[in-house]
Amino acid sequence: MNMQLNAREIATILASLRLFQQQAGNVDIAEMFPDHFIDVSPLSSVEIDDLCEAINLAEIGELDYVTHDFVRADCSIHGAMLSDNDCDIIIAEVKRLWASGQFHHTGVYWIANSLAANGMIHPTLP
Known part of the structure; x- marks a missing residue:
């Protein structure tokens, strides 16, 4: 899947990932959202860090060509x-x-x- 997100959408996704990361130690996320985790397991805290970093780098890189x-x-x-x-x-x-x-x-x-x-x-x- 390839889609373009605006800054507000990216900020919401990043905040949601961080909230998910905080709650992952307190609750069973897969149990809370079973429809999303039928064939896969939730990301680990380290994997969420990596994903957030990748999203941030992609966001910054989106306009790198406008020099x-x-x-x-x-x-x-x-x-x-x-x-x-x-x-x-x-x-x-x-x-x-x-x-x-x-x-x-x-x-x-x-x-x-x-x-x-x-x-x-x-x-x-x-």
Whole structure:
């Protein structure tokens, strides 16, 4: 299964895993949720730590490609030149939109256009 989650969904999953981890020593989780553990056993505390770490790394890596070079390449279609500060503002907006589930990976150019129209960035045009 491969799906894209927003920051709120990821935070809820991580919190749920940590709660599950805390309760695992006090109750029989497989007995509490028998439909989920028909053919498998619950993760151990160490396995939950590993899963949380993997989710955190995947979340961070999701936008790793949105670098200054990527932003400049994506936004230079009409010759616009962006400063490092402009790129930082665009990347921050991408992360903000991604965290709220509103970012689409084809939208960096349009985000930059919107920021420029609102005077938030100042690209140099030919």
